Amino acid sequence: ENTIECLSYEESASSGDxxxxxxxxxxxxxxxxxxxxxxPLLEKALFNNERADGIFRFYRPDPAGDGSTQQFLTIELTNARISSIRRxxxxxxxPETALEPVxxxxxxxVNNVRWTYEANGTSFSSNAAP
Incomplete structure (x- = not known):
């Protein structure tokens, strides 16, 4: 419900030269x-230049080794826009790739990003316009 499973996530920031x-x-x-x-909702947001706020939650195996997962990082976007979609x-x-999903x-x-390390609540927010 209101979530999207991501297979990968890529982000960068740079101080330039x-x-x-x-x-x-x-x-x-x-x-x-x-x-x-x-x-279709993401395509609509792209074509209508809609604001796309979102929260990314990152999980890893729980360090306790009990087989469960632990959310360890949260990245929150506010005032973002979808700039491209590539299918x-x-x-x-x-046959080796035929069953892979589209x-x-x-x-x-993005304009505003907030990174939070969940284990101790350390966080930082930026307002670095792209």
Whole structure:
């Protein structure tokens, strides 16, 4: 419900060259996901230039080793926009890739990002326009 399972997440920020030292620029954020019920809604947001706020939750095996998972990182986007969607279909002739799902790479241009390490609540918010 109101969630999208991401297969991968990519983000960067850069302080640029020596002339721009101290001036950090937030790069785009790209996720890879399976084509699913959110596909038309994401396309609508792209074509209508809608605001796309969201929360990404990252999980890992619980350090206790009990087989459960632990949410360890949260990244929250506010005032973001979808800047591109790229659909990738597997090569269906090759039996090794024929059963792979159709995936989408969704790229967000972001203004506000908040990173929170859940174990101790350490967080930082940026307002680095792309």
């Amino acid at each position: 020596k002339k721009a030292q101290g001036s950090v620029r937030q790069g785009p954020i790209t996720i890879r996901k399976r084509a699913d019920r959110s596909t 990738v279909s597997p090569y269906t002739i090759d 995936c989408e790479e969704v790229t967000f241009t």
